[in-house]
Amino acid sequence: MKAIGKSWLAAFTAAAFIACGISAAPAAQAQQTPKLGDVTVNVFPGGFNWPSYVAEDKGFFAQHGIHVILQGTTGSVNQMTDLSQGRFDIAMTAIDNIVAYVEGEGEAPIGAQPDFVAVMGSDSSFLSLVAAPDVKSYDDLRGKTLSVDARTTGYAFVLYDMLARKGLQPDDYKIETAGGMVQRWAALQQHKQVATLLSTPFNILARNDGFNQIATATDVIGPYQGNVAATRRSWAHENKAKVVAFIRAYVEAIDWLYDPKNHDEAIAILRKNVPQMSPELAATTYGELLDPHAGFFRKGRMNVAGIRTVLALRSRYATPHKTLTDPSKYYDPTYYRAAMR
Template sequence: MQTLNVVAFAGASNLALWAGQKHGVFARHGLEIALSLTPNSKAMASDLYAGRFDLALTAVDNIVAYDEGQGEVELPGPADFVAWLGVDDGMLNVMAAPDVADIAALRGRTVAVDAMTTGFAFVLREILGRAGIADAVEWVAVGGGAQRLAALVEGAQAATLLNTPLDLAAEAKGFRRLARAQDVVGPYQGIVAASRAGVLAERRAALVAFARAFRETLALLDADHAEAAAILADHAKMPPPVAARAVAALLDPLRGIIRDQAISDDGLRTVLRLRSHFTGKQLDDPSRYLDPSIRAEAFG
């Protein structure tokens, strides 16, 4: 039995991890998953670089940002982060306080992101920019989705970008859905599994086993949505009706967790387009941040 230390944000990717642990799927593949939730992308990048974790389930934009030296925390050396498995398209939605009728109504209000220039920050800037108000709001860095949801509920911000199931948790509390990110920015690659290049070489067999176990767990969840909802309700502390809605979204075959675990070329190109636009550095080579060999070995 090999231990894989995994760091993730609150969100869609964790359902498969929790279910795989509960039903012994990872154990059947010779793995013990030690899962930790990170408060923000700065901590994630620092901890992944320092070797505290073998892999991160994180926005691919974080991988690009740190590989390009554009991260918000300075690392001791080159990041050499590599994305190797696709999890979802971000499943991102602009969620706002009940008194905010539409995107334009955010003018003069406070809008939260994880970090100012990494994660999904540029997605939200693009959405507000297209509405002509990107420079007419107060931007604040709050941390990961769980932290942003808490700040939204507490009234510390008027809007933020949340992924599923956090968007549904906000909606259940009366908060308003203003936009679905992909409807505005187009195809988008959200969460990926990523590691340092050295870990890909040193722990290759374990990462291949992880990919296989992750896919096997998704098949198990597809076969029993009620069980998936019970797992999500227990771990995410969600009311059962909200958990059921979240599972329906997470396991939607078109818009939910990626079943073949491929990283979308079109989606990654959107990430690079947004980062190029907002940083002024032209990025146009998706292969620079990827290693498809783990997935290829896992699934042939």
């Protein structure tokens, strides 16, 4: 399985940073000029881009008048910096990133970004704590080095809290920054660190390669709002029709993915966008990302209880200390409500 994992990783990385799986409209839509124009969406590599793949392949984006261009990122520091500079329109990102930068607690030296806002939910981020083959329990992590994307944003606080709930204090382990999911999985394979949080399908690749999945994050910390569609309030205000169109198409894609009769075509779309993903890996990915209880959030709804978990974690671990309690400061439901009419 090691050869398969590495070849898949190379293919996924290429897809993420060259075309991100969406390079051109389907033939049936090729001659159409989008009524609303282009929307550039910045993403981390991962199976959670599946709704975007489907929305493009099935023509949902085109039907709502937009042409979506997926743009890859290597980590939250680059992504949030580029968002602040308007280098893309929408970010599919952890809502914790949005909270952090609104509060001026982000790792990138760009200051507070009150213009950042989430406009749609997507998923819990499908996070699992994955460790080296010889690490079989939380206690085995004592004295070891673990990796995160950034120390103060993203999923770092999820990792800290999972460890704390199992009796590990900050002095019991070391943390290094390694970048996004692709980079952290590569570092784990190279034995640079012994454990990290990985999303589907990287956790599946890790299991297939002999690594141990210690726990699923939501099983330890409870409801969690992970990935969201986020943008700048100023851009959204000027481009409401594009935001609404994106949400509608994305929601239609999630609905389509959950329809059992689309199972085979859904896997075919995933494998078309990630050509070296094996049928077995794609089938397992389907089972995790479309689990009725733990998969993509139905209708792209925001999990408000999950946002409260994010705020509680940031209140507990972020510095300078702030008590954060109001989800509405970081999520504007106006566009989602308009899309669902």
